[in-house]
Amino acid sequence: MEQAKRDGILAEAGRAFGRFGFKKTSIDQIAKMAGVAKGTVYLACQSKQDLFYQVLHREVRKWIADVSTLIDPRVPADELLLRSSEAGVAYLEKRPLLKTLLFGEAHSLLPTWADRLDDLRALGSENVQQILRLGIKQGRFVEDLDVATTAELLLDLQLAYFVLHDRPGADHDARLARRKAAAFSLVLNGLRVRPDAAGA
């Protein structure tokens, strides 16, 4: 199938899933939105689930691409970690598709889903890995670091934290700021090679 048509279908599917969620979106609907017949949609995917996954996969790739533009080897890795974290969250805010789909429905789907989510997570942690490696090269982060594991950890914390604390409230912003500060203090000081005398 022609790439342009595939792109169109995936784009419309993304719009639909984003607006109505997985369950409330029908293939007929997507087909109509994309201006093709239902059978054609099934030339671009194996099943509705697969379609959903393809959409998420694209979205995560875009996310990574967006955030990775920040990575400048001349900037200290600590600073990059902070920036990329904020950019990542901002991106999630700006494009609710990922947030909604990743956290809202993804959990309650097929058993195979967990594995695919892991794939997405691994993909999403690539940026953090890059920064970690940069930090090691810069001599700012400890050398004996399980980069892959630590990157996934940081990503999860970022996501978990984001989800855990987006409920509204009066002193919400102040508390969130305190928490962010505490978290970064913890994480960064742990990463720094050796904050002897001068640094603090």
Next chain:
Amino acid sequence: MEQAKRDGILAEAGRAFGRFGFKKTSIDQIAKMAGVAKGTVYLACQSKQDLFYQVLHREVRKWIADVSTLIDPRVPADELLLRSSEAGVAYLEKRPLLKTLLFGEAHSLLPTWADRLDDLRALGSENVQQILRLGIKQGRFVEDLDVATTAELLLDLQLAYFVLHDRPGADHDARLARRKAAAFSLVLNGLRVRPDAAGA
């Protein structure tokens, strides 16, 4: 109302909520299990929600009490943090009531619920706070630490992590171990005053 009767009602309510969840448990059922009439249950609580909250509150207190037995001022606070974290998770495994109720249903209840959950969380973070303060007194943790915020942070991370990763899988244990190691390396190195030359 007599304390023993109140205890009995709360105990049965806990059993019922733990087995069937909040929605699928009826007051009639609890009353029957506790061997009292329905009206009597309402002498021990204001509403079903209140009853649920009282049960959770007790459970959290027991949890704290259980874990706090570990806190021995002669033990290095780093070690205590590790132990209490593992004990806390073990406790959750052993008594699924808390886990189920805190993560399963608590989120989707009344708007007021969020506040009460915060209360419970604050309560649950007391142990961690104690350890943090001990660590500062021992000269092992940095002095300028937002103890309350950091404690809640650590507790949340512990819980979030636990929930996020209890899905089964082949290499589950190995991955979890790696992640735990990475997390503790991050957190502890961040907390330590100054890991100069000797420590590493």
Next chain:
DNA sequence: CGAATGACCAAAAAACCAAAATGGTCATCC
């Protein structure tokens, strides 16, 4: 007299079922 009871009520949930919609296929057509 105060603590405990259970019949009672409005409101919510479950049970039921017919009608509509949905995921997925495939013979047919351009």
Next chain:
DNA sequence: GGATGACCATTTTGGTTTTTTGGTCATTCG
């Protein structure tokens, strides 16, 4: 040969009735 949409088995929906439930309170009991 890539695209189509009528077609089918299975779900989901909408509306209705029946049952259960949270909560109350006049009455009873110790």
